[in-house]
Amino acid sequence: MSDFKSHNEKRIKRVITRRDFLKMGTGAAAFGVASTLGAKAALADNKIYVPYFSRQQTMNLKMLTWFWQEPGRADAWRAMIKKFHEAQKDITIEEGGWPFDQYTNQVLLQVKSGQIDGDLFTTTPDLVLRLMRADQLEPLQDIVDKLGLTDTLSKAHDFIRKDGKVMGLDIVTVKFGLLYNAKMFEDAKVSAPTSIDEWIEVSKKLTKRPDQFGLFSPHISSEPESTWFTLQQWAVLFDGVWAKDKMPTVNTEPVINGLKLFKTMFDEAMPQGTNDATANKMYGSSRIAQELIVSAAVNVWKTDGPDVYPNLRSAIPPWPSKKVITRIHPLCVNINAADERKAASKAFVEWLYQTDNYRELLERSLDVVPAFPDGIRKEYLDSLTWSEGYQAGVPITPPDVMGEFIFYNQEFGQTLMDNFLPALTSGVPIEDAMANAQTELEALGQRVFAS
16 A cells, blocks of 8 residues: 555645635646545545636536436445545535436437536446547546556456547446345255256246246336346357347347247246336345346345345356356546536546545445456455356456447347347247348448448
């Protein structure tokens, strides 16, 4: 820690208190974010390294995210923001945003309208790329450099660089995995599956309609974001991809095999027609035994399902490649905000990325994939009885499975679901549904890639 502190002290020009801040006039130094010595020093001295604003009142920043709607994670973020507010009095973070199923489309609508109505915003892997292409993001490389993370920041950030500068900093990376209720498995005298065939049999054995189900995965058209979000992993089970470069591949054998497996599980083990909120409650009350789901969801049940949480475990991925989509969710700063607002936003991001603060956010959020090696404590990771399977998954990124269509992820997913979801109940063969989807997606590609 002393080396880290000394390294940053060399870059500091000035430490200002709130009193200093309020004395500043328009002749103060140019906008920028001063370096920090760490959360402990800031709290102990009642100081924080803040931007050189030409303002003399509190700066209120709006942070857009779907986290405010998410049990557990919302509490984690509110606790960290409270800590930030206590560390200084010149910057206030206000809540904004929409639920996850609406978030991406709402942000993209704002971009089309002219400007995002937020100073900071969280993004998904596909949304951040679209915002990069639309020149909506302020570079954050200066924060990385100041905090000494240039060589240790996770490689997952590489695909969100522009001109060598990182355009967002990850605040939650999630991996897919098979999360299960160990007590339900024990009561049914079954073990964690080690192959896809075993997985099918275990899921059937755990299903006792209408009271108990072996598996859940989102599958209703009224929740398109979560349905497509999860469905993308099913092609990966057979080492498939949804597109290569600019060509969709939904009619290929690996994709069809993944969707056929989904159909089998839908018929044999899922509570059909169940929405996400109901499924979460059923899982929390031990009426659903398994979910193919991202690690971040565990916090939902720790918060809303305290009885089931001690029984949660994750299986080593029971498919041959063990590949799992691993999704980085960067926190970004609005490039179109006023300079002083951008500087204040970056001050908050820099504070959040100090090691102690970042660790606290990660642990409060029950996350398992750090943005930099020192961001996670071994003692914390060892304490998570449900994390083994998630750690065993072989990570791949959304662009790995979506090709150039990652820039049109929502459009691609909607076309795919328009063909696949009706086939779950209509008797239309999956091969036929995907042949039609392939034709429609090729037409989509011709339109969006025409320029």
